[in-house]
Amino acid sequence: MVRPIGVIDSGVGGMTVAKELMRQLPKESIVYIGDTKRCPYGPRTEEEVRTFTWEMVEHLKKHDIKMLVIACNTATAFTLNELKRKLEIPVLGVIEPGARAAITFSENKRIGVIGTEGTVRSQAYPEALKSIDESIHVNSQACPPFVPLVERGVLEGPEAEEVVKTTLKPLKDKNGIDTLILGCTHYPLIRDVIQNEMGASINVISSGEETAREASLILSYNHLQEKGNLPPIYKFYTTGDFHKFKKIADEWFEGPLDTFEVIELDPVEIF
Amino acid sequence: MVRPIGVIDSGVGGMTVAKELMRQLPKESIVYIGDTKRCPYGPRTEEEVRTFTWEMVEHLKKHDIKMLVIACNTATAFTLNELKRKLEIPVLGVIEPGARAAITFSENKRIGVIGTEGTVRSQAYPEALKSIDESIHVNSQACPPFVPLVERGVLEGPEAEEVVKTTLKPLKDKNGIDTLILGCTHYPLIRDVIQNEMGASINVISSGEETAREASLILSYNHLQEKGNLPPIYKFYTTGDFHKFKKIADEWFEGPLDTFEVIELDPVEIF
Numbered sequence: 001m002v003r004p005i006g007v008i009d010s011g012v013g014g015m016t017v018a019k020e021l022m023r024q025l026p027k028e029s030i031v032y033i034g035d036t037k038r039c040p041y042g043p044r045t046e047e048e049v050r051t052f053t054w055e056m057v058e059h060l061k062k063h064d065i066k067m068l069v070i071a072c073n074t075a076t077a078f079t080l081n082e083l084k085r086k087l088e089i090p091v092l093g094v095i096e097p098g099a100r101a102a103i104t105f106s107e108n109k110r111i112g113v114i115g116t117e118g119t120v121r122s123q124a125y126p127e128a129l130k131s132i133d134e135s136i137h138v139n140s141q142a143c144p145p146f147v148p149l150v151e152r153g154v155l156e157g158p159e160a161e162e163v164v165k166t167t168l169k170p171l172k173d174k175n176g177i178d179t180l181i182l183g184c185t186h187y188p189l190i191r192d193v194i195q196n197e198m199g200a201s202i203n204v205i206s207s208g209e210e211t212a213r214e215a216s217l218i219l220s221y222n223h224l225q226e227k228g229n230l231p232p233i234y235k236f237y238t239t240g241d242f243h244k245f246k247k248i249a250d251e252w253f254e255g256p257l258d259t260f261e262v263i264e265l266d267p268v269e270i271f
Numbered sequence: 272m273v274r275p276i277g278v279i280d281s282g283v284g285g286m287t288v289a290k291e292l293m294r295q296l297p298k299e300s301i302v303y304i305g306d307t308k309r310c311p312y313g314p315r316t317e318e319e320v321r322t323f324t325w326e327m328v329e330h331l332k333k334h335d336i337k338m339l340v341i342a343c344n345t346a347t348a349f350t351l352n353e354l355k356r357k358l359e360i361p362v363l364g365v366i367e368p369g370a371r372a373a374i375t376f377s378e379n380k381r382i383g384v385i386g387t388e389g390t391v392r393s394q395a396y397p398e399a400l401k402s403i404d405e406s407i408h409v410n411s412q413a414c415p416p417f418v419p420l421v422e423r424g425v426l427e428g429p430e431a432e433e434v435v436k437t438t439l440k441p442l443k444d445k446n447g448i449d450t451l452i453l454g455c456t457h458y459p460l461i462r463d464v465i466q467n468e469m470g471a472s473i474n475v476i477s478s479g480e481e482t483a484r485e486a487s488l489i490l491s492y493n494h495l496q497e498k499g500n501l502p503p504i505y506k507f508y509t510t511g512d513f514h515k516f517k518k519i520a521d522e523w524f525e526g527p528l529d530t531f532e533v534i535e536l537d538p539v540e541i542f
Contacts, residue, residue: 024374026404100487103295104480131496132487133297209375214488216371216403221489225402 002230004029005215006065008056011039011151011240012248013186014071017094019252020212021069022234025219027226029233031063035265036240040147041074042116042184047270049078049118055265057083063235065089066224069215073115073184073207077122090218095119097210098181099128103136105203106179110137112171112202114194115183117142125183141171143184150186153248156193164193172198179203189252235259273501275300276486277336279327282310282422282511283519284457285342288365290523291483292340293505296490298497300504302334306536307511311418312345313387313455318541320349320389326536328354334506336360337495340486344386344455344478348393361489366390368481369452370399374407376474377450381408383442383473385465386454388413396454412442414455421457424519427464435464443469450474460523506530 005025007018011034018032033056035041041049053075057068068083068091070076076093083091102111113125120142129136145163154160171177180202182188188206195204219225226232234257238245242262249257276296278289282305289303304327306312312320324346328339339354339362341347347364355362373382384396391413400407416434425431442448451473453459459477466475490496497503505528509516513533520528 024371024403026406096488096491100295100484103487104484131498132295134500135297213371213375216374217367217485217488218492220367221492227402229405 003066004031006060006068007032009072010041011036016188016208017071020208024212032236034238036238042118053079054268074118077124094207097214098207101210110177112177112180113140113183181205237263274337275302277331277339278303280343281312282307287459287479288342291479295483303507305509307509313389324350325539345389348395365478368485369478372481381448383448383451384411384454452476508534
């Protein structure tokens with residue numbers, strides 16, 4: 001019996017991680033939940049984010065997942081340690097992979113991080129970076145307009161360019177970073193616009209690629225890789241609007257997905 | 272008490288991994304053994320490589336290492352699974368990190384691998400690559416002249432260029448790869464020469480960087496990162512000529528190392 005990798009996000013952003021999982025681990029099946037109805041998570045309280053995340057996790061347990069990827073930076077910041085402790089499967093967030101990749105790429109040890117208010121408030125990136133190397137200088141900035149932009153499907157063009165330009169101005173003014181972490185899985189969907197605005201010399205790190213690579217290692221380390229030759233199965237669920245979710249998925253993924261449905265999550269008491 | 276990371280190699284090649292460990296994990300201490308006296312391992316039998324590797328491992332046990340990095344592709348090919356099973360600390364080789372990185376970088380799924388005769392004969396890279404993605408096409412080639420060249424300290428100039436050109440000709444003639452794995456930790460020391468010969472469009476993957484990154488993840492995953500603020504300690508041992516080993520280390524590392532000694536390894540009975 002094939003056990004899938006579970007992927008959760010506040011909305012469509014985690015698709016950037018899912019797409020990389022499909023590319024780097026083409027034998028693995030995936031079950032994805034995007035909590036689009038309650039997106040964005042960025043401005044929410046820690047308790048809300050924990051509750052919503054547990055609701056997705058409880059739902060995924062029915063699919064007998066063998067690994068959980070929290071493909072949402074805000075949820076990673078608030079729930080990773082708790083989920084690691086309480087679940088018996090490997091749990092990966094998107095923050096440490098991005099931090100480790102940034103350390104590999106940065107030469108001047110000045111690293112920028114953009115994310116939601118929740119992620120920036122949590123200080124999760126500076127902590128992850130400095131726990132590895134205290135001499136790293138981190139410039140963080142919250143970019144609240146980006147997630148709503150992406151969820152509306154505005155991924156390029158004058159509106160996207162204008163929003164990105166205005167939002168990133170303070171970070172650009174503080175010059176000196178050579179590496180920028182896209183600390184929100186929605187942002188790779190507007191990566192080209194961000195790269196253009198920041199300039200070609202900046203290494204832009206997308207957690208999707210990095211997280212998929214670490215997922216590959218953790219599967220191998222725990223002897224959990226899929227060995228058979230059955231084609232992988234991709235199941236995608238949203239708690240929100242079917243058509244908006246589907247439109248972005250159709251643009252983002254190359255082939256069709258096996259299941260695409262709206263679900264309701266059962267309420268969970270957090271402790 | 273600070274527990275170091277143990278790094279072993281047939282000679283100086285593993286220094287490319289050690290240097291990346293120092294850069295990406297600046298809090299971690301390192302104990303390195305280069306078995307220069309019996310280098311190269313490439314043409315040796317599996318039994319010899321297993322015996323020599325166990326001798327280095329037994330020596331490292333006295334240093335209470337918390338993780339072992341087999342920074343030698345030949346030794347990884349022949350001993351990784353055995354060491355993983357028999358040691359109680361995490362054990363990392365250099366083959367899977369290189370394979371995973373190649374999968375991330377390659378767009379046309381045609382990947383070249385160069386290494387010692389032993390590594391190529393073991394088929395470890397094609398197996399690692401195809402276990403993740405069967406559709407990958409692998410072109411392997413043994414490059415026996417490279418290790419002696421590097422151990423003599425010839426890292427650039429006309430002799431290095433000529434040897435690299437002649438040796439890589441068959442691989443270049445089989446065109447089509449977009450990514451080349453340096454499947455021997457000695458090769459990054461002549462990386463620029465190899466990149467020039469292959470052309471700028473080829474992604475050249477050095478296991479050092481990739482292995483250090485995976486070491487970072489595995490330390491974190493096992494809660495083994497160094498948390499304190501003591502400066503790291505770097506101890507380097509060779510079984511061979513002190514001055515040749517020291518000369519390459521002085522060229523390769525930026526600062527001085529704490530210990531630099533010739534040792535004799537005790538014989539070990541393998542089972």
